[in-house]
Amino acid sequence: MNITLLGAGAIGALWAIKLTQQQHNVQLWTRNAETKVTLHFNELTTTTTTTTTTTTTNDYSFSCNSPDDLAACELLIVTVKAFQVTTALTPLLPYLNTDCVVIIMHNGIGTQSQVQQLLPHNPIIYATTSQAAFKPTQTTIQHTGLGQTSLGAINDYAQSQSHIAILFDGALAPTQWQANIYQPLWQKLAINCAINPLTALHQCCNGDLALPCYQSQLDSICLEVAQIMTAEGFVTTQQQLRHQVDNVIKATANNYSSMNRDIFHHRLTEIDYINGYLVQQAQRHNIDTPINYQLWQAIKHMESLDHA
Numbered sequence: 001m002n003i004t005l006l007g008a009g010a011i012g013a014l015w016a017i018k019l020t021q022q023q024h025n026v027q028l029w030t031r032n033a034e035t036k037v038t039l040h041f042n043e044l045t046t047t048t049t050t051t052t053t054t055t056t057t058n059d060y061s062f063s064c065n066s067p068d069d070l071a072a073c074e075l076l077i078v079t080v081k082a083f084q085v086t087t088a089l090t091p092l093l094p095y096l097n098t099d100c101v102v103i104i105m106h107n108g109i110g111t112q113s114q115v116q117q118l119l120p121h122n123p124i125i126y127a128t129t130s131q132a133a134f135k136p137t138q139t140t141i142q143h144t145g146l147g148q149t150s151l152g153a154i155n156d157y158a159q160s161q162s163h164i165a166i167l168f169d170g171a172l173a174p175t176q177w178q179a180n181i182y183q184p185l186w187q188k189l190a191i192n193c194a195i196n197p198l199t200a201l202h203q204c205c206n207g208d209l210a211l212p213c214y215q216s217q218l219d220s221i222c223l224e225v226a227q228i229m230t231a232e233g234f235v236t237t238q239q240q241l242r243h244q245v246d247n248v249i250k251a252t253a254n255n256y257s258s259m260n261r262d263i264f265h266h267r268l269t270e271i272d273y274i275n276g277y278l279v280q281q282a283q284r285h286n287i288d289t290p291i292n293y294q295l296w297q298a299i300k301h302m303e304s305l306d307h308a
């Protein structure tokens with residue numbers, strides 16, 4: 001398949017490489033005018049079901065930024081951060097064929113209506129992943145964690161595109177097609193609402209959130225998220241969300257969350273699309289979410305110190 005990947009950061013480059021390994025024809029769309037890039041990939045090899053080790057490094061060369069390839073592409077994968085989606089996508093619009101399937105993969109929720117306005121005739125799929133990747137240098141990609149990926153349609157044109165999930169599953173399993181993609185998007189939102197702001201504010205690793213001092217805050221966050229999810233029509237409870245959050249805290253104990261790293265490196269965060277999105281939905285339902293509101297504002301304050 002002819003694929004363009006917009007946003008060749010950690011997670012985007014991982015998918016670009018994995019799809020290339022399956023013989024798909026992938027070009028990268030970057031901010032620069034480069035026409036070729038070579039990425040060094042540290043592969044994650046599963047040795048048992050519970051143990052993983054990085055063992056091999058291979059180089060992958062990609063062509064970049066060809067408008068002709070973009071016009072011919074059948075699949076556009078967008079893996080920029082949530083707040084970058086509109087700016088990144090807009091310059092590509094004059095080249096995109098309306099048959100081209102567009103996949104948007106980022107943490108948080110809230111870009112869906114902008115993307116549908118930008119692409120009123122294309123099949124649009126949203127995706128969420130628990131795969132993990134790290135980009136220690138501009139050209140080195142490390143696959144750092146395995147996990148589930150979910151894909152699903154957000155407009156009528158994309159309802160018939162479930163075969164894309166099979167293609168993704170061949171590249172990086174497990175990937176599943178979801179009849180309602182908002183369910184996994186909200187499940188991931190709940191995890192991000194709990195882990196990301198706390199680890200960013202306290203500049204701690206995910207595993208530190210198992211300490212007694214964080215337990216009542218985690219309970220309150222999960223209670224608020226469960227109330228809004230219920231109001232949105234999803235079946236969940238505070239206990240279920242808490243259990244999922246605890247599992248991620250354990251499974252990623254030594255990792256720093258993406259928001260922790262963004263604050264550490266004085267970058268903008270995805271908070272408006274995580275706790276900020278949650279609070280906006282709560283307001284629509286006239287439900288108070290004071291803990292998520294406080295966390296949203298606290299991260300906005302930290303961002304404002306670097307981005308006046």
Ligand SMILES: NC(=O)C1=CN([C@@H]2O[C@H](COP(=O)(O)OP(=O)(O)OC[C@H]3O[C@@H](n4cnc5c(N)ncnc54)[C@H](OP(=O)(O)O)[C@@H]3O)[C@@H](O)[C@H]2O)C=CC1
Pocket residue numbers: 006007008009010011012029030031079080081082084087088089105106107108129130131132133134135258270
């Ligand atoms: N990394 C991970 O393990 C995971 C990440 N995610 C989510 O995936 C999304 C991407 O994360 P991640 O890969 O870590 O982030 P990165 O910042 O590493 O990747 C984003 C990439 O998008 C590029 N980009 C931004 N704006 C433009 C533009 N206008 N034109 C072209 N390229 C652009 C950036 O380029 P430049 O380098 O020039 O800024 C960068 O390479 C986030 O929502 C994150 O939360 C989800 C699960 C796991």
Ligand SMILES: CC(C)(CO)C(=O)C(=O)O
Pocket residue numbers: 107191192195196206248252255256257258259
């Ligand atoms: C699941 C979690 C919290 C893993 O660190 C993540 O998605 C992130 O860091 O943004």
